Amino acid sequence: MTGGARTGAGPRPDRSSAAERAADELRRRITEGELTPQARLSEESLVDVLHVSRNTLREAFRLLTHEGLLVYRLNRGVFVPELDEDDLVDLYRLRRAIECDAVRTLRDLDETRLQPLRADVADGEASARRGDWRQVGTANMSFHRHLVGLAGSRRIDEVTARLLAELRLAFHIIDIPQELHEPNVARNRALVELLAAGDVAGAAAALEAYLLDSEARLLEALRERRAPSGGAAADADR
Amino acid sequence: MTGGARTGAGPRPDRSSAAERAADELRRRITEGELTPQARLSEESLVDVLHVSRNTLREAFRLLTHEGLLVYRLNRGVFVPELDEDDLVDLYRLRRAIECDAVRTLRDLDETRLQPLRADVADGEASARRGDWRQVGTANMSFHRHLVGLAGSRRIDEVTARLLAELRLAFHIIDIPQELHEPNVARNRALVELLAAGDVAGAAAALEAYLLDSEARLLEALRERRAPSGGAAADADR
DNA sequence: ACCCTAGGTATTGTTGAACAATCCCGCAAG
DNA sequence: CTTGCGGGATTGTTCAACAATACCTAGGGT
Numbered sequence: 260m261t262g263g264a265r266t267g268a269g270p271r272p273d274r275s276s277a278a279e280r281a282a283d284e285l286r287r288r289i290t291e292g293e294l295t296p297q298a299r300l301s302e303e304s305l306v307d308v309l310h311v312s313r314n315t316l317r318e319a320f321r322l323l324t325h326e327g328l329l330v331y332r333l334n335r336g337v338f339v340p341e342l343d344e345d346d347l348v349d350l351y352r353l354r355r356a357i358e359c360d361a362v363r364t365l366r367d368l369d370e371t372r373l374q375p376l377r378a379d380v381a382d383g384e385a386s387a388r389r390g391d392w393r394q395v396g397t398a399n400m401s402f403h404r405h406l407v408g409l410a411g412s413r414r415i416d417e418v419t420a421r422l423l424a425e426l427r428l429a430f431h432i433i434d435i436p437q438e439l440h441e442p443n444v445a446r447n448r449a450l451v452e453l454l455a456a457g458d459v460a461g462a463a464a465a466l467e468a469y470l471l472d473s474e475a476r477l478l479e480a481l482r483e484r485r486a487p488s489g490g491a492a493a494d495a496d497r
Numbered sequence: 498m499t500g501g502a503r504t505g506a507g508p509r510p511d512r513s514s515a516a517e518r519a520a521d522e523l524r525r526r527i528t529e530g531e532l533t534p535q536a537r538l539s540e541e542s543l544v545d546v547l548h549v550s551r552n553t554l555r556e557a558f559r560l561l562t563h564e565g566l567l568v569y570r571l572n573r574g575v576f577v578p579e580l581d582e583d584d585l586v587d588l589y590r591l592r593r594a595i596e597c598d599a600v601r602t603l604r605d606l607d608e609t610r611l612q613p614l615r616a617d618v619a620d621g622e623a624s625a626r627r628g629d630w631r632q633v634g635t636a637n638m639s640f641h642r643h644l645v646g647l648a649g650s651r652r653i654d655e656v657t658a659r660l661l662a663e664l665r666l667a668f669h670i671i672d673i674p675q676e677l678h679e680p681n682v683a684r685n686r687a688l689v690e691l692l693a694a695g696d697v698a699g700a701a702a703a704l705e706a707y708l709l710d711s712e713a714r715l716l717e718a719l720r721e722r723r724a725p726s727g728g729a730a731a732d733a734d735r
Numbered sequence: 736a737c738c739c740t741a742g743g744t745a746t747t748g749t750t751g752a753a754c755a756a757t758c759c760c761g762c763a764a765g
Numbered sequence: 766c767t768t769g770c771g772g773g774a775t776t777g778t779t780c781a782a783c784a785a786t787a788c789c790t791a792g793g794g795t
Contacts, residue, residue, distance in 0.1 A: 275571075276571060276777065276778090277777075277778065278777090278778090299746095301746080302746075302747070303745095303746075303747095311778080311779085312778060312779045312780070313747095313779090313780090314552050314778070314779075314780090315777085315778060315779080317556070317747095317748095318555070318556070318559065318778095321556065321559040321560070321563075322559075324563075325559075325562075325563045333513075333514060333747090333748090333786090334746085334747055334748070334785075334786045334787060335746085335747080335786090335787065335788090336746075336747065349650050349651055349652050349653075350652065352602075352648075352650050352653070353650065353652050353653055353656070355598075356594060356595060356598035356599075356653070357594060357595075360593075360594035360598065361594075364590075410590075412587050412590055412591065413587055414587050414588065414591045414660075415587075415590070415591055415594075418591070418656055422652075514748065514749090515748075515749065516748090516749090537775095539775080540775075540776070541774095541775080549749080549750085550749060550750045550751065551750090551751085551776095552749070552750075552751090553748085553749060553750080555776095555777095556749095571757090571776085571777090572756075572757045572758060572775080572776055572777070573757090573758070573759095573775085573776075574775070574776065
């Protein structure tokens with residue numbers, strides 16, 4: 260008898276837990292840049308905002324920690340990590356190893372499986388024409404996730420998802436989205452064409468050069484960002 | 498109430514949370530094989546055994562989920578995952594990508610940095626002479642963790658740790674530890690010698706053959722284990 | 736004036752109990 | 766034999782409180 264009400268327009272069980280929904284909301288805020296690096300996420304205040312209990316919120320924190328979007332510091336709270344240059348080098352090193360290997364060992368490609376990649380490329384090109392660089396970045400991430408997904412390995416997909424999520428953290432530090440994302444659009448299209456032609460070795464080589472270049476551009480942007488004035492991070496922590 | 502007791506055992510705060518300690522204990526039970534795959538971990542019973550609250554226990558579950566040692570099923574509980582053949586192939590695929598890349602890109606090796614590897618090899622050889630195949634397996638894991646550690650990448654180390662922990666789950670399914678672990682001893686020594694000679698390319702190639710062979714042996718063992726009669730798993734729980 | 740130490744306060748870590756939602760199992764009906 | 770329906774057990778979530786720790790501020794020594 261207590262049941263019932265669920266059938267109507269009420270909040271459906273959603274096949275996901277409250278912790279996951281809270282994590283979704285936090286993930287959005289982090290990737291959108293609303294929560295800036297090094298900011299402490301207060302349990303007390305987030306409980307009010309997300310309308311979940313402290314325990315559930317902490318479980319959401321764990322979820323996001325798993326994705327690399329938050330870090331725990333015992334007795335001090337959770338923080339959005341700030342990536343430094345070493346982190347970027349580290350991330351790209353792992354990324355090259357994973358992505359290049361995934362492409363290098365590809366077999367039995369057909370046009371059907373390339374379809375999601377082509378959709379991402381088209382999205383990136385359209386967004387670039389609109390000047391929506393954030394969406395270009397998002398399409399680029401989706402492209403690489405689909406690219407790695409061709410390997411058909413669950414664990415490789417997981418590592419990649421974590422990698423890209425963490426990498427996205429670096430984008431908010433940087434204020435030159437166009438120079439950063441624009442070159443990727445053409446590179447992604449070139450990659451798809453190489454794969455469509457069955458040239459996996461060529462695609463792997465192109466991808467490696469692509470990633471090395473992307474890393475260099477990001478590093479340079481990060482250094483410029485930090486060098487100029489330095490302590491310009493006057494952030495009211497409300 | 499029952500509290501207090503904490504003063505006697507550990508004077509120092511331990512620098513770790515109760516959830517981590519509970520996770521440590523669970524991890525031990527899983528890797529030692531006390532908790533068998535597909536067994537559900539009841540919250541109620543583990544609360545009594547580990548002397549933590551349900552919330553803390555659930556946080557420990559999350560921690561181990563991150564390591565791949567447990568899986569969550571919504572509204573059904575947590576389970577020790579049972580690796581099937583696809584999982585093994587998946588794990589080894591990622592493992593080859595990571596380890597071979599780590600070795601292939603090694604630079605500036607000197608004898609000092611090889612020291613931990615030599616210690617693991619010696620441990621493996623000594624344990625093999627004693628017939629302690631479980632310890633041979635442990636030394637082998639330590640060897641590979643140190644091997645990958647030479648790359649000096651935090652995230653690669655993390656992925657590797659998770660990988661090896663998950664791989665260990667497969668060992669308990671298998672009842673022929675000697676045939677499985679014995680060949681690794683000599684292979685590990687050969688790898689160290691190649692690295693000491695500065696032949697990283699040779700080492701990378703040897704490692705790839707090594708891992709392919711290791712995967713094949715594990716797969717065969719798993720198939721034999723499952724094919725024969727099947728329901729021989731008369732395991733007294735607790 | 737500076738450094739170091741001590742105490743107060745805010746925040747996190749952990750607990751236990753309670754309730755709601757969901758799943759699993761056995762059983763009756765077709 | 767399959768199908769639909771309770772009843773009981775387990776997980777999911779909330780709440781309120783206490784303990785432990787870190788941060789901040791004030792006071793004393795040099």
